[in-house]
Amino acid sequence: MSNITLLFDTPVLALQLLADGILVGAIFALVAYGMALVWGVMKMINIAQGELVMLGGYVVIELAKVGLHPLAGVPVAAVVLFVFGWILYRLVIFRVVDRDLFISLLATFGLSILIQQLANGIFGSDVQSVDASLGTLLFFGGMLTLAKVKLIAFAAALVVGSVLFAFLRYSRLGQAIRATAQDARAARVLGIDTGRVYAATFAINAAICGAAGGLVAMTWIIHPYLGLTYTLRSFMIVIAAGLGNVAGVLGAGAGLGVAENLAGFVFGTEYQTACVFLLLVAILVARSTLLRRGRRYLQ
Amino acid sequence: MSPRARTAALCGAILAVALAAPWIAPAIVVQMAFLWLMILFALTWDVCGGQMGYNSFGNVVFFGIGMYVCAVIQRDAGLGYFTAVFAGMGAGAVACTAFAALLGPAMLGLRGPYFAIGTLGLGVAAADLAAATEYIGAGSGMAPPVYPGGAGSARFYYYVLMALAMLAWLVLRWLYSRRFGLAVNAIRDDEDKAEAMGLHTTRYKAVAWCVAAFFLGLAGGPTGNLVGFIDPRELAFAGPTFGVWMVLMAMLGGRGTIWGPVIGAAIFHVTQELFWTYLLGWQRVAMGLLIVLIVLFFPKGVMGWLAERWPRRFARGAVR
Amino acid sequence: MSVLLEVSGVRKAFGGVVANDDVSIEVTAGAIVGLIGPNGSGKTTLFNSIVGYHPIDAGSIRFEGRELSRLRVPEIARLGLVRTFQQTRVYGEMSALSNMLISIPAARAGFASMFAGFARETVERAEALLEFVGLAEKRHLLAGDLSFGQQKLLELAMALMAEPRLLLLDEPTAGINPTLINGVIERLRRANAEMGVTLLVIEHNMRVMMGLAQRIYCLAHGQLLAQGTPAEIMNDARVIDAYLGAH
Numbered sequence: 001m002s003n004i005t006l007l008f009d010t011p012v013l014a015l016q017l018l019a020d021g022i023l024v025g026a027i028f029a030l031v032a033y034g035m036a037l038v039w040g041v042m043k044m045i046n047i048a049q050g051e052l053v054m055l056g057g058y059v060v061i062e063l064a065k066v067g068l069h070p071l072a073g074v075p076v077a078a079v080v081l082f083v084f085g086w087i088l089y090r091l092v093i094f095r096v097v098d099r100d101l102f103i104s105l106l107a108t109f110g111l112s113i114l115i116q117q118l119a120n121g122i123f124g125s126d127v128q129s130v131d132a133s134l135g136t137l138l139f140f141g142g143m144l145t146l147a148k149v150k151l152i153a154f155a156a157a158l159v160v161g162s163v164l165f166a167f168l169r170y171s172r173l174g175q176a177i178r179a180t181a182q183d184a185r186a187a188r189v190l191g192i193d194t195g196r197v198y199a200a201t202f203a204i205n206a207a208i209c210g211a212a213g214g215l216v217a218m219t220w221i222i223h224p225y226l227g228l229t230y231t232l233r234s235f236m237i238v239i240a241a242g243l244g245n246v247a248g249v250l251g252a253g254a255g256l257g258v259a260e261n262l263a264g265f266v267f268g269t270e271y272q273t274a275c276v277f278l279l280l281v282a283i284l285v286a287r288s289t290l291l292r293r294g295r296r297y298l299q
Numbered sequence: 300m301s302p303r304a305r306t307a308a309l310c311g312a313i314l315a316v317a318l319a320a321p322w323i324a325p326a327i328v329v330q331m332a333f334l335w336l337m338i339l340f341a342l343t344w345d346v347c348g349g350q351m352g353y354n355s356f357g358n359v360v361f362f363g364i365g366m367y368v369c370a371v372i373q374r375d376a377g378l379g380y381f382t383a384v385f386a387g388m389g390a391g392a393v394a395c396t397a398f399a400a401l402l403g404p405a406m407l408g409l410r411g412p413y414f415a416i417g418t419l420g421l422g423v424a425a426a427d428l429a430a431a432t433e434y435i436g437a438g439s440g441m442a443p444p445v446y447p448g449g450a451g452s453a454r455f456y457y458y459v460l461m462a463l464a465m466l467a468w469l470v471l472r473w474l475y476s477r478r479f480g481l482a483v484n485a486i487r488d489d490e491d492k493a494e495a496m497g498l499h500t501t502r503y504k505a506v507a508w509c510v511a512a513f514f515l516g517l518a519g520g521p522t523g524n525l526v527g528f529i530d531p532r533e534l535a536f537a538g539p540t541f542g543v544w545m546v547l548m549a550m551l552g553g554r555g556t557i558w559g560p561v562i563g564a565a566i567f568h569v570t571q572e573l574f575w576t577y578l579l580g581w582q583r584v585a586m587g588l589l590i591v592l593i594v595l596f597f598p599k600g601v602m603g604w605l606a607e608r609w610p611r612r613f614a615r616g617a618v619r
Numbered sequence: 620m621s622v623l624l625e626v627s628g629v630r631k632a633f634g635g636v637v638a639n640d641d642v643s644i645e646v647t648a649g650a651i652v653g654l655i656g657p658n659g660s661g662k663t664t665l666f667n668s669i670v671g672y673h674p675i676d677a678g679s680i681r682f683e684g685r686e687l688s689r690l691r692v693p694e695i696a697r698l699g700l701v702r703t704f705q706q707t708r709v710y711g712e713m714s715a716l717s718n719m720l721i722s723i724p725a726a727r728a729g730f731a732s733m734f735a736g737f738a739r740e741t742v743e744r745a746e747a748l749l750e751f752v753g754l755a756e757k758r759h760l761l762a763g764d765l766s767f768g769q770q771k772l773l774e775l776a777m778a779l780m781a782e783p784r785l786l787l788l789d790e791p792t793a794g795i796n797p798t799l800i801n802g803v804i805e806r807l808r809r810a811n812a813e814m815g816v817t818l819l820v821i822e823h824n825m826r827v828m829m830g831l832a833q834r835i836y837c838l839a840h841g842q843l844l845a846q847g848t849p850a851e852i853m854n855d856a857r858v859i860d861a862y863l864g865a866h
Binding site for chain 3: 474476477478479481482484485487488489491492493494495496497498499500502503506555
């Protein structure tokens with residue numbers, strides 16, 4: 001708790017936490033964007049979201065071991081996960097799409113456990129990461145450090161998000177996706193192959209997660225069990241921002257990143273994830289109470 | 300035989316086998332004890348889940364609290380072994396019920412997937428908090444006192460867990476026959492309608508969660524002692540295992556029925572033990588796959604399948 | 620005749636759309652009052668406001684002198700205002716009889732009553748009401764397996780089981796086989812006459828409304844257009860223009 005006073009004594013520390021939080025928050029926001037996409041279009045909540053991120057990280061890590069620079073590995077991870085996502089849809093997810101939300105929750109939870117344990121078996125349970133060897137920017141006489149790789153990851157996340165946004169806005173498939181999101185039956189009647197739309201949506205989401213995972217591998221660490229935390233983070237951001245709100249997702253992502261860093265600093269890193277999860281519960285309850293005032297429910 | 304006599308005979312047979320089991324198959328007493336725990340897990344989950352429509356992914360939080368409260372009392376209260384165990388169990392149950400009563404109105408105000416994920420978050424947060432708290436051993440866990448009587452420990456806790464599971468089954472069966480049973484079913488079928496009819500939905504929801512919390516709190520202590528070592532993530536607040544399995548077992552057997560969770564727990568537990576024995580190394584992968592298969596292909600469970608095949612015997616629709 | 624429900628100057632808007640604008644109606648105890656108007660005139664919104672489904676923007680709603688507009692749905696229901704739904708809502712996975720039993724009045728329910736069983740009188744009353752709506756033989760069927768018309772009757776029986784002071788019925792004959800409509804009208808009249816239940820009814824079927832209601836309010840575009848006895852309403856030029864069409 002004395003750490004709080006430290007924050008006020010040395011404002012540069014607060015700035016560091018803020019900067020790190022915003023930088024990593026963009027990656028959170030990216031993953032949340034994917035979850036919101038799947039939720040809005042396929043009306044399902046993908047609990048395996050974090051596992052897709054984890055897999056993307058491992059792709060970059062394994063490729064780095066054979067000499068591919070991690071920055072180049074990120075697009076590769078996106079492509080690999082795109083294919084993986086498409087296959088996953090055709091094998092499993094398509095059975096879940098038209099059922100109720102609880103079934104999708106449970107099925108994707110089972111998938112997340114499956115993928116998690118497979119990754120544990122294949123890659124081992126040690127934490128791994130890649131060193132992009134890009135150096136660090138120093139400010140304020142060395143008190144504020146911004147790892148260049150984190151800046152690049154931040155920019156990359158924004159770029160991917162913007163590309164996705166533009167794709168959804170202006171491309172044929174993007175429009176088909178948005179039409180299906182609004183009214184699947186109407187879309188079908190108008191000749192849109194909703195099966196392909198769903199497959200594409202899920203695959204795109206997987207690709208986003210893959211890219212995000214690659215960025216995480218460069219800036220942080222990857223291990224088989226980081227999935228659930230990412231899933232819950234995404235869920236929190238989507239709830240806080242609302243399904244259609246892109247700017248909100250970015251803001252909420254940044255906010256979460258900063259909050260997490262602050263919590264880790266003030267309470268100690270071993271409490272960091274616990275704070276994240278409790279924040280999730282708090283946001284849900286707060287949102288529900290606010291809605292109840294207006295006599296509506298989180299539907 | 301009339302249906303009532305049939306049920307009584309069935310229960311009597313189960314009771315006889317259950318009482319004799321540790322003597323018939325002493326090598327697998329621990330596994331059989333866990334079977335009773337699984338039955339209790341599935342039954343308590345179903346109160347809020349299958350019967351009331353509030354699918355919790357975080358009931359394991361009560362299990363863990365019960366386990367730690369009991370262990371702390373055993374360690375610190377300076378009581379004789381058995382007094383400590385039972386006092387610890389009681390304290391655990393009280394703590395969990397209080398916790399559920401406190402958090403219930405807020406958490407149960409969340410609907411559908413929000414309740415599921417909110418409780419999931421609660422469960423995982425509990426695991427992390429426990430793993431960070433030195434008083435209860437933090438990440439290294441803690442060990443309850445050794446059972447005074449060597450090998451008899453497994454047998455003793457087998458009977459305790461058996462008694463708890465049976466007690467839970469009897470209490471729930473009674474509850475479902477009262478107004479409580481109809482009320483939670485009404486909340487499941489159409490909560491807005493129930494509210495529009497003036498039902499005290501908040502009350503019923505909170506009580507349902509408290510009932511589940513009570514039994515889970517009771518069961519935590521004995522399990523901790525049975526295993527001999529309490530790990531915060533692998534045993535006490537084991538969300539991705541126990542926490543999810545609760546849901547699956549009730550689904551496998553048939554949600555919303557009194558026998559469904561029992562059947563589901565039995566099948567699930569036996570399968571899991573077989574996986575552990577024959578698929579060592581890949582048993583968790585197999586469990587993940589099993590979960591997906593059950594959810595996709597068998598969501599109505601055994602009781603649901605029976606109701607479709609023999610509707611006259613098994614379908615719902617009779618007033619209790 | 621005392622005034623049971625007094626709606627004064629109620630206004631409710633959703634975003635830019637004003638669903639109810641300065642609407643005032645009065646329901647006296649023991650009466651049958653009707654609410655008519657074209658689609659989108661704000662009838663169901665008014666119902667929803669009365670039962671507390673959403674807060675109102677302005678005005679007051681008083682039931683036996685007590686202000687309702689700040690209360691929640693279950694609280695209002697426990698005061699004795701029970702409503703039926705346009706889309707008919709029953710508890711689908713429970714038997715018809717169970718649906719009835721769980722509809723007993725909740726007002727007097729203390730904490731301990733949660734664990735109470737069902738007294739024989741309660742079961743008999745439930746069965747009598749099922750008989751009243753003609754569903755006695757179906758009492759062990761799952762409510763979800765009943766036909767739409769049967770579910771509507773079940774919903775009505777459940778509403779009566781709750782011993783309401785005021786029953787708000789949202790299109791009670793919509794979707795029912797025309798040959799059965801007379802039966803519904805008859806039962807509503809008997810509920811009013813024999814059980815003393817005051818009725819506020821939304822209806823599109825004018826034959827039903829004319830035969831049932833003693834006083835009718837006509838809404839159009841969210842505003843009160845006209846009010847009076849059935850005969851007065853039938854001949855009101857504004858009502859004919861907005862809703863009924865020329866004779």
